Amino acid sequence: xxxxxxxxxxxxxxxxxxxxxxxxxxxxxxxxxxxxxxxxxxxxxxxxxxxxxxxxxxxxxxxxxxxxxxxxxxxxxxxxxxxxxxxxxxxxxxxxxxxxxxxxxxxxxxxxxxxxxxxxxxxxxxxxxxxxxxxxxxxxxxxxxxxxxxxxxxxxxxxxxxxxxxxxxxxxxxxxxxxxxxxxxxxxxxxxxxxxxxxxxxxxxxxxxxxxxxxxxxxxxxxxxxxxxxxxxxxxxxxxxxxxxxxxxxxxxxxxxxxxx
Amino acid sequence: xxxxxxxxxxxxxxxxxxxxxxxxxxxxxxxxxxxxxxxxxxxxxxxxxxxxxxxxxxxxxxxxxxxxxxxxxxxxxxxxxxxxxxxxxxxxxxxxxxxxxxxxxxxxxxxxxxxxxxxxxxxxxxxxxxxxxxxxxxxxxxxxxxxxxxxxxxxxxxxxxxxxxxxxxxxxxxxxxxxxxxxxxxxxxxxxxxxxxxxxxxxxxxxxxxxxxxxxxxxxxxxxxxxxxxxxxxxxxxxxxxxxxxxxxxxxxxxxxxxxxxxxxxxxxxxxxxxxxxxxxxxxxxxxxxxxxxxxxxxxxxxxxxxxxxxxxxxxxxxxxxxxxxx
Numbered sequence: 014x015x016x017x018x019x020x021x022x023x024x025x026x027x028x029x030x031x032x033x034x035x036x037x038x039x040x041x042x043x044x045x046x047x048x049x050x051x052x053x054x055x056x057x058x059x060x061x062x063x064x065x066x067x068x069x070x071x072x073x074x075x076x077x078x079x080x081x082x083x084x085x086x087x088x089x090x091x092x093x094x095x096x097x098x099x100x101x102x103x104x105x106x107x108x109x110x111x112x113x114x115x116x117x118x119x120x121x122x123x124x125x126x127x128x129x130x131x132x133x134x135x136x137x138x139x140x141x142x143x144x145x146x147x148x149x150x151x152x153x154x155x156x157x158x159x160x161x162x163x164x165x166x167x168x169x170x171x172x173x174x175x176x177x178x179x180x181x182x183x184x185x186x187x188x189x190x191x192x193x194x195x196x197x198x199x200x201x202x203x204x205x206x207x208x209x210x211x212x213x214x215x216x217x218x219x220x221x222x223x224x225x226x227x228x229x230x231x232x233x234x235x236x237x238x239x240x241x242x243x244x245x246x247x248x249x250x251x252x253x254x255x256x257x258x259x260x261x262x263x264x265x266x267x268x269x270x271x272x273x274x
Numbered sequence: 275x276x277x278x279x280x281x282x283x284x285x286x287x288x289x290x291x292x293x294x295x296x297x298x299x300x301x302x303x304x305x306x307x308x309x310x311x312x313x314x315x316x317x318x319x320x321x322x323x324x325x326x327x328x329x330x331x332x333x334x335x336x337x338x339x340x341x342x343x344x345x346x347x348x349x350x351x352x353x354x355x356x357x358x359x360x361x362x363x364x365x366x367x368x369x370x371x372x373x374x375x376x377x378x379x380x381x382x383x384x385x386x387x388x389x390x391x392x393x394x395x396x397x398x399x400x401x402x403x404x405x406x407x408x409x410x411x412x413x414x415x416x417x418x419x420x421x422x423x424x425x426x427x428x429x430x431x432x433x434x435x436x437x438x439x440x441x442x443x444x445x446x447x448x449x450x451x452x453x454x455x456x457x458x459x460x461x462x463x464x465x466x467x468x469x470x471x472x473x474x475x476x477x478x479x480x481x482x483x484x485x486x487x488x489x490x491x492x493x494x495x496x497x498x499x500x501x502x503x504x505x506x507x508x509x510x511x512x513x514x515x516x517x518x519x520x521x522x523x524x525x526x527x528x529x530x531x532x533x534x535x536x537x538x539x540x541x542x543x544x545x546x547x548x549x550x551x552x553x554x555x556x557x558x559x560x561x562x563x564x565x566x567x568x569x570x571x572x573x574x575x576x577x578x579x580x581x582x583x584x585x586x587x588x589x590x591x592x593x594x595x596x597x598x599x600x601x
Contacts, residue, residue: 020492027494034380035398038468041461042405045416052419101311109308118312121319127515127583128576129522130410131549132326135572139325159318166315229411233525236415244419251412258407 049252056249070240077250080231087227091157099162103169110170122163133160153227228254330573333566341570347535347551349559354567356574358537362452362545363575366527367520369456369541370463375513377460378467383497385468386475406465414526417458422449422530425457430542445540450532453541458526463516470515470590474508475501511589518582522575524549548575 056062061076068075102122106115137156228250235247327334337344337354344355381402385395426449433453437443478501486496502509532544533554552568552575559565 020495024492024494027497031380031384034377035384035394038377038381038464039398039401041464042401042408044420045408045413045461046404048416048420049412098311098314101308102315105308105312109305110312114309114312118315121315123587124580124583125319125322127518127579127587129524129549129579131522131524131552132572132576132579135329135552135569136322136325139329140321143329159322162315162318229409229525232411232415233529236418236529247415251409251415254409254412258409259404262403262407 053252090154094158099165107173330569370459373460382471470512514586
């Protein structure tokens with residue numbers, strides 16, 4: 014502590030190192046987005062990209078209509094399954110969860126949160142495909158629903174914790190449908206971006222265990238194909254995915270702002 | 275007047291009790307539904323365990339625990355072992371964490387500190403959040419077309435030239451392999467590492483930080499001798515949670531790891547990771563033992579991930595006193 018110049022120098026050095034690391038942290042995002050936009054935009058603007066099914070190799074044109082519909086189907090069905098159940102479990106945790114059952118539920122949800130997405134793919138495969146003996150979109154939806162469940166229930170729980178006791182009792186007394194109350198309370202607050210990050214992942218996490226024509230799978234397959242036009246389509250589909258995630262995020266932010274006002 | 279009020283108030287309890295009766299019965303239904311939902315997740319967990327173990331049984335019966343140390347992966351002779359995939363998973367995850375840890379920690383210090391450049395904080399938070407939201411397959415696409423040529427032509431030859439005396443950086447670079455996959459994982463776990471460490475650093479009592487500054491310590495000295503020691507356990511937890519995420523990352527890694535069942539000292543060499551074997555070979559696997567071996571790999575992956583995550587959560591929980599949410 015006796016050499017002020019050295020100490021000041023070290024302080025500045027650490028500040029500079031931190032600033033450097035911060036820039037390094039921001040660079041990948043910017044470069045990545047730049048490339049996705051530049052390489053994906055021409056394909057995205059090609060007529061037929063949104064409205065045509067894929068054409069056989071050699072036939073020019075073709076779009077990703079199947080993949081878009083597949084994605085909407087999978088995400089829609091998964092949300093229908095996961096949101097009400099997850100919200101109800103969240104309600105349970107915050108209203109009746111101060112006991113051993115509540116702790117067990119929290120532990121299971123934490124374990125599920127940490128599991129790799131491919132484990133959910135295996136789950137969907139075993140539960141749906143092996144029991145019904147054919148592949149279907151349902152298996153992807155079931156897998157995604159279980160993947161979403163922990164995020165929804167913890168978001169619901171922490172949102173409900175913030176609700177004043179009096180309001181909670183008033184809500185119960187009014188007999189409002191619990192999932193509607195929760196969904197309307199869940200979205201504002203810190204949890205919303207989290208929830209939508211998860212949604213972003215749902216749009217995406219379709220792994221090759223799921224044979225649906227989802228957008229993510231299109232990106233994966235076309236990227237690895239040797240044909241230039243398919244690779245271009247992969248970039249365009251990637252841009253579409255990023256735009257979907259970004260708009261979900263922006264919608265969430267706008268909604269939060271409206272609620273908070 | 276007092277009498278009148280009393281008379282007007284008097285019927286009120288009666289109304290309240292009749293409402294209360296209805297409320298109690300409604301509450302009971304609600305309570306039952308909530309409990310049923312909670313029970314449902316226990317059922318799902320049980321099914322999950324069964325769903326992971328049952329399809330792996332043919333391989334478990336055939337190879338037993340020897341699966342963990344088996345190096346062959348030969349569909350023709352139906353001889354399978356997980357060692358090279360376990361090795362690849364460990365190597366790529368460790369590379370990813372080694373890169374993401376210092377950068378994420380620095381970004382977290384920047385985001386959590388009250389002093390410093392305020393102007394940059396918003397954009398940085400936004401960039402990190404954006405990165406967290408970018409689909410895995412999009413990062414894979416970027417890595418496949420942009421990162422691999424860069425690694426093959428510039429980064430790998432440079433490392434080979436300067437650090438080539440180490441076995442790690444020997445051999446001819448193809449652009450695909452452990453190092454590229456590790457770099458991709460670093461990009462992918464950076465948001466988690468940053469967000470969790472930021473929360474941990476924010477949980478350091480303000481009084482401690484201010485006391486250090488008041489004693490005349492510089493910002494750097496405060497970080498080094500007050501904040502980091504105090505937050506050490508929590509930061510370790512954050513790193514472990516990031517590691518847990520890196521272990522299971524599938525698509526992006528599959529696109530750049532090279533997909534070869536080998537164990538090589540060189541980081542330029544192609545390899546395999548647990549999830550990428552499953553993703554890559556699942557559609558072409560035939561026969562109970564081959565398919566079962568893929569599910570066995572899945573089981574190994576899940577067990578490793580759970581162990582890492584439980585340890586991480588215990589650490590973070592012990593530190594902040596609350597469960598980490600941002601995962």
